Amino acid sequence: MKASGLSEFMAMGGYGFYVWTSYVVAAVAVAFEIIAVRARIRAAVKSALRPDRAVPVADDTQ
Amino acid sequence: MAAILEITDDTRESRAWRGFAWSMTRDLNLAIRSKAELGVQLLFYVIVVTLFPLAVGAEPLLLRTLGPGVLWVAALLASLLSLSRIFAADYADGSLEQLALSPLPLPALISGKIAAHWMSTGFPLVAVSPLLGAQFGLTTDEGWLLALGLLIGTPTLSLLGAIGAALTLGLRAGGGLLALLILPLYVPILIFGAGSIEAVRAGLGASAQLSLLAAALLATLVGAPLAASAAVRIALD
Amino acid sequence: MSSIAWFRLASPASFFPLARRLVPWFSAGAAVLALAGLWLGLLVAPTDAQQGDAYRIIFIHVPAAWMSMFIYIVMAFWCAVSLTFNTRLAAMLAQALAPTGAMFTVLALVTGAMWGKPAWGTYWAWDARMTSELILLFLYFGYMALRNAIDDPRRADRASAVLALVGAINVPIIYFSVKWWNTLHQGASVSLTSAPTMAATMLAGMLIMAFAAWFYAIAITLIRVQAIIIEREQNTRWMGELLPWIR
Numbered sequence: 336m337k338a339s340g341l342s343e344f345m346a347m348g349g350y351g352f353y354v355w356t357s358y359v360v361a362a363v364a365v366a367f368e369i370i371a372v373r374a375r376i377r378a379a380v381k382s383a384l385r386p387d388r389a390v391p392v393a394d395d396t397q
Numbered sequence: 398m399a400a401i402l403e404i405t406d407d408t409r410e411s412r413a414w415r416g417f418a419w420s421m422t423r424d425l426n427l428a429i430r431s432k433a434e435l436g437v438q439l440l441f442y443v444i445v446v447t448l449f450p451l452a453v454g455a456e457p458l459l460l461r462t463l464g465p466g467v468l469w470v471a472a473l474l475a476s477l478l479s480l481s482r483i484f485a486a487d488y489a490d491g492s493l494e495q496l497a498l499s500p501l502p503l504p505a506l507i508s509g510k511i512a513a514h515w516m517s518t519g520f521p522l523v524a525v526s527p528l529l530g531a532q533f534g535l536t537t538d539e540g541w542l543l544a545l546g547l548l549i550g551t552p553t554l555s556l557l558g559a560i561g562a563a564l565t566l567g568l569r570a571g572g573g574l575l576a577l578l579i580l581p582l583y584v585p586i587l588i589f590g591a592g593s594i595e596a597v598r599a600g601l602g603a604s605a606q607l608s609l610l611a612a613a614l615l616a617t618l619v620g621a622p623l624a625a626s627a628a629v630r631i632a633l634d
Numbered sequence: 635m636s637s638i639a640w641f642r643l644a645s646p647a648s649f650f651p652l653a654r655r656l657v658p659w660f661s662a663g664a665a666v667l668a669l670a671g672l673w674l675g676l677l678v679a680p681t682d683a684q685q686g687d688a689y690r691i692i693f694i695h696v697p698a699a700w701m702s703m704f705i706y707i708v709m710a711f712w713c714a715v716s717l718t719f720n721t722r723l724a725a726m727l728a729q730a731l732a733p734t735g736a737m738f739t740v741l742a743l744v745t746g747a748m749w750g751k752p753a754w755g756t757y758w759a760w761d762a763r764m765t766s767e768l769i770l771l772f773l774y775f776g777y778m779a780l781r782n783a784i785d786d787p788r789r790a791d792r793a794s795a796v797l798a799l800v801g802a803i804n805v806p807i808i809y810f811s812v813k814w815w816n817t818l819h820q821g822a823s824v825s826l827t828s829a830p831t832m833a834a835t836m837l838a839g840m841l842i843m844a845f846a847a848w849f850y851a852i853a854i855t856l857i858r859v860q861a862i863i864i865e866r867e868q869n870t871r872w873m874g875e876l877l878p879w880i881r
């Protein structure tokens with residue numbers, strides 16, 4: 336276990352910018368994807384439930 | 398077109414050869430009638446190549462270094478530009494659908510189209526390339542190597558491009574989409590083609606690159622008409 | 635599993651509830667694995683002798699790169715299934731996988747650049763692996779762009795499936811040619827595969843993060859495929875009955 340302080344952890348031996356940018360970009364990408372996918376489902380449900388939508392008739396026969 | 402449907406000797410192989418020959422002749426005739434269009438495409442190649450010295454300056458050593466790459470990239474772009482011609486006209490007037498319905502194998506018919514396309518657009522590039530190479534300070538040997546590489550490579554470009562053209566039949570998205578789909582597939586051809594001249598300059602000999610280009614051509618000769626045929630049927634459904 | 639059960643599962647209607655049930659498990663798994671992996675990678679694994687703490691980027695970079703390639707293979711697999719059996723669901727799965735694959739590819743490229751600067755002095759070194767990764771991104775974008783450009787969903791399914799398969803066949807060829815190009819143009823190859831000689835904790839951290847990424851990809855794909863099923867199956871009775879119950 337690294338026994339050094341928080342500031343040394345953040346500095347990452349001088350490479351802090353590169354390391355933390357990578358982790359932050361990863362976190363942002365993941366967060367963005369999760370938000371986008373959930374928005375997509377909500378939009379799909381909303382669009383399918385529109386009151387002007389025709390009554391579904393076809394059965395799913397695969 | 399009706400005459401071709403009267404089949405006498407009816408093995409699949411003979412049908413394939415007949416289909417290829419007929420389709421190639423038909424498309425060549427159509428191409429010859431629009432000579433101006435073909436001239437434009439050759440001119441595009443020349444113009445693109447000319448842009449580079451204008452952009453980077455005419456310093457001979459720089460041009461010599463850039464030359465093979467520029468000439469190959471321009472060939473890729475010129476090939477890309479002409480791809481929609483393979484199917485577009487036939488798709489628009491319904492002949493493509495007729496071709497798909499014919500008893501002649503569709504891959505063979507498509508091969509004929511691609512052959513005609515290469516002869517009218519790819520081969521002129523090959524012929525002109527040593528001249529343009531001289532503008533970039535390529536030696537005579539390098540010029541021949543360039544032409545040889547393009548001779549082997551441009552048919553592969555036409556074959557791969559036909560798959561893209563078939564996939565994007567009738568779509569509004571246009572040339573940009575086709576470029577996005579096809580250029581990644583072109584990358585190996587580009588690398589080995591331009592690389593062949595680099596290799597000779599490094600004293601290594603270009604046989605490896607040329608063999609790989611030839612292998613790529615053989616593989617695509619077999620695979621591309623099949624893939625393009627599947628793509629055409631998908632587009633026509 | 636009997637073949638009848640398989641084919642019943644192959645309908646969007648039967649798969650949909652299964653997907654909903656699986657998502658929480660994979661999400662939880664991903665979260666737990668990510669926490670474990672990050673703990674190992676950021677806190678436990680020792681500082682590298684040559685690259686200092688900069689190497690810690692590999693705990694993101696390598697899993698992202700692996701996933702970018704793995705997802706493309708899985709995507710191509712489902713495309714092959716969809717063409718062979720003419721099923722909708724397989725095509726929907728491929729459709730759902732692509733954006734996540736593209737995301738991992740972008741992440742691999744960005745973290746690769748972030749690693750390149752401290753390790754080799756330049757953000758982008760045109761080395762074989764990163765250049766191939768870039769071309770892989772173009773392949774993903776091509777797939778998504780083609781899908782987008784075609785209005786009819788079934789034509790989009792089939793055309794993009796053909797494209798994905800052609801791409802999959804070409805990926806090894808492209809990688810091989812780029813590797814060749816790289817060695818021809820650079821004497822000492824600058825390769826991001828030359829990772830530091832791994833301490834056990836480094837390797838463990840990387841593998842755990844890879845599994846975390848895998849679970850995450852499955853969870854996100856299962857959510858996305860639900861959205862796609864809703865979008866495409868809106869007119870079916872089973873969807874009409876199910877919709878009011880979806881949050």
